[in-house]
Amino acid sequence: MRAWIRTAIRRDCGRCGIVVQPGEPVLRLTFPMDSTKALYRCEGCAGPAPTDEALTADVAPPADRSAMFERIRKLLGANDHDWKLSQSGDDR
Numbered sequence: 322m323r324a325w326i327r328t329a330i331r332r333d334c335g336r337c338g339i340v341v342q343p344g345e346p347v348l349r350l351t352f353p354m355d356s357t358k359a360l361y362r363c364e365g366c367a368g369p370a371p372t373d374e375a376l377t378a379d380v381a382p383p384a385d386r387s388a389m390f391e392r393i394r395k396l397l398g399a400n401d402h403d404w405k406l407s408q409s410g411d412d413r
C-alpha cells in the first residue's frame with residue numbers, strides 16, 4: 322500500500338539514502354503480508370507529494386523509554402549504588 326505521510330520522525334529514503342526531516346512529506350510503502358515493515362521514499366525518488374490536505378498523519382514517535390525505566394527501577398527498589406565501582410574496591 323502506498324500512502325504519502327507527513328513524517329513525525331526522521332526517515333531514511335530507502336532508494337537514495339537522504340534523511341527526510343520531521344514534518345516533511347514522505348511516501349510510505351507497506352506490504353499486506355507483513356504490516357510491521359514499511360519502506361520510505363523521498364519526494365525526489367517517488368515524485369511530488371500531494372497537497373497538505375491529502376497527507377495522512379504518521380504514527381506517533383516512540384515513547385521516552387527512560388521515564389518508564391525509572392518507574393520500573395523504583396518498583397524494584399534498586400538504588401544508585403555503583404556495583405562495578407564497589408567490585409574494584411574504590412567505592413569509598
Ligand SMILES: [Zn+2]
Pocket residue numbers: 334335336337338339362363364365366367
Ligand atoms: Zn530518495
